[in-house]
Amino acid sequence: MTEFEQLWDWRQKIANLYYEIRSTADPEGAWRIWCDTRETLFRTHPQSPIELADRGAFTGPVTFPYDPALRLIVRTAPAHPERRTVSTGADGEVSMGAFARTEGLQAKFGGELTLYWIEGYGGGVFLPFTDATSGKETYGGGRYLFDTIKGADLGNVRPDGTLLLDFNFSYFPSCAYSSRYVCPLSPSANALKSALRAGERHR
Incomplete structure (x- = not known):
């Protein structure tokens, strides 16, 4: 396959993975599928962010144990209008606008989270965050929960206005693994x- 066909295949596999997650009634069972599938992709797929020379010894992304208390249903409200433009190296810039803000995380986690809509053709939802583990137990630039352009989609806002946030599916951006990537990092507004x-966590 060409490089573009490999990337197409990677995107399709990620999209299929998240479809399976959304279709699985058992949240922890869905998380195990997520862990196992990502381990295989990171070790074997040509588009893995792991450097080719390191893939043979790589045993897959490491995660904290599943914690059902960090699977939350929260309400959202319109966000204060904000537009961000982030450099992504050779790929140019990515522009995104805040469109929603969570309600209900402050008391437990010391902050709320802004959801961004990535602008451009098609667009997509982007939800990065940092927390007290960032730079210590997890990647300092933060983790992603949603990046629907890349297929990472746990589900949208429900008819009653609530949103599922399952932090067990938080993952590192590709730039945490390789300098080949320049990723949008979490803004200060999304610091818990x-x-x-x-x-995902460090080894």
């Missing part, structure tokens, strides 16, 4: 004061 020990 508590430690969310769920999702």
Whole structure:
């Protein structure tokens, strides 16, 4: 396959993975599928962010144990209008606008989270965050929960206005693994004061 066909295949596999997650009734079972599938992709797929020379010894992304207490249903409200433009190296710039803000995380985690709509053709939802583990137990630039352009989609806002945030599916951006990537990092508005020990972590 050409490089573009490999990337197409990677995107399709990620999209299929998240479809399976959304279709699985058991949240922890869905998380195990997520962990196992990502381990295989990171070790074997040509588009893995792991450097080719390191893939043979790579045993997959490491995660905290599944914590059902960090699977939350929250309400959202319109966000204060904000537009951000982020450099992504050779790929140019990515522009995004805030469109929603969570309600209900402050008391437990010391902050709320802004959801961004990535502008440009098609667009997509982007939800990065940092917490008290960032730069210590997890990647300092933060983790992603949603990046729907790349297929990372746990589900949208429900008819009653609530949103599922399952932090067990938080993951590192590709730039955490390789300098080949330049990724949008989490803005200061999405800094949670508590430690969310769920999702991907350092070894």
